[in-house]
Amino acid sequence: MTSTTRPFRSLLYIPGSKERALDKARALPVDAILFDLEDAVMPEAKVEARATLxxxxxxxxxxxxxxxxxxxxxxxxxxxGDVAALKGADIDAILLPKVNSAKDIDRLAALCDVPIWAMMETPLAIFNALEIAAHPRIEGFVAGTNDLAKELNCRTRPDRLPMQMALQTMLMAARAHGVVATDGVYNQFKDEAGLEAECEQGRDLGFDGKTLIHPAQVEIANRVFAPSEAEIDLARRQIEAFEAVLASGQGVAVVDGKIVENLHVETAKKTLAQAEAIAEAG
Known part of the structure; x- marks a missing residue:
């Protein structure tokens, strides 16, 4: 599967220095693992973490x-040194933190030959989101909401109102260039209701999935960012109704009292493709 078709509902950070966590990750039902050599590893352990990972x-x-x-x-x-150590490793991408502009992607691109993801966690990254997303080596964005909140000096609120401009700007840039866009972490890993609410908000905004800090968060992210049975059923009925009208050459397609146009069919096909990709991923 390509990055545009494979699911990215759940992306779990795993410290590159923790053998037990690295082993446990093999059995977790996550779509992606973010092996972390940065924030999750103390300075004195960073070199050793490379070898462990x-x-x-x-x-x-x-x-x-x-x-x-x-x-x-x-x-x-x-x-x-991290980049050099990863040459030839079995990885799908490198996630670059503290990105400010496409020049940062250029620098990493000159050092590696794998796809690149960007942490969008600075004001400059948000203002330069369109040029970053347009870079030919970029495949994904990760919202670094903790760092953004620090840089913005904004308060943490359940509705994330102070963060909306940054999240939506990043998301629009990603969509303009076909880049995967994933939401930031939810810090209170024992607060299931709060996590679900934030996942629902991220899904409503249009994010592909959510980055996670604890295995206990995986089930909620997988469920919220997957098409529901009702959405899958509606998608199928919209496609069937539209194709029936095209075959007959007359009338207007209507499902549940609403007109179905070509744009609705395109969305319906994406919903079914997402469901199929999730099923394929297992």
Whole structure:
């Protein structure tokens, strides 16, 4: 599956330094694993974490889960070393933190030959989101909402109103260039109701999925960001009604009292394709 068809409902951060967590991730029902060499690893453990992660990747066993490694920023003492260590590793992409512009993607692109994802976690990243999304090596965006909140000096609210401009700007840029867009983390991992509400908001906005910090959050993200049975049923009926009208050459397609036009059929086909991709991913 390509990055545009494979599901990205749940993306779980796993510390690259923790052998037990790396092993446990092999059995988790996540769509993607974000192997973390940055924030989840203390400075004194970063070099050793590379070897630990490479050993886990070499052992394999992660199945169809997307394997994405978040390296340290390239302006740190570890960034370029992370990239060099990952050459030839069995990964699907590198996630670059602290991106500010497409020039940061250029720098990483010159060092590796795998797809690149960008952490969108600075004001400059948001203002430059369109040029970043347009970069030929970019396949995905991750909203770095914790860092954004710090940079903006905004308050944390359940409705995330102070964050909406940044989230929507990032999302529109991603959609303009066919880039995967994933929502930021929910920090209170024991608050299931709060997580579900934030997942619902992210799904309503149009995000493909949510980044997670704990395995207990996976089920909710997978459920919310997947098409519901009602949505799948509606999609099928819309397609059938529209095709029936085209075959007859007369009338207007109507489902549940609403007119069905070509744009609705396109959305319906995407819904069914997403459901099929989720089923294929297992």
């Amino acid at each position: 490479l050993a886990a990747l070499g052992e394999g066993g992660y199945g169809k889960r997307a394997k994405i490694v978040r390296i340290n920023a390239l302006d740190t003492e570890w960034g370029e």
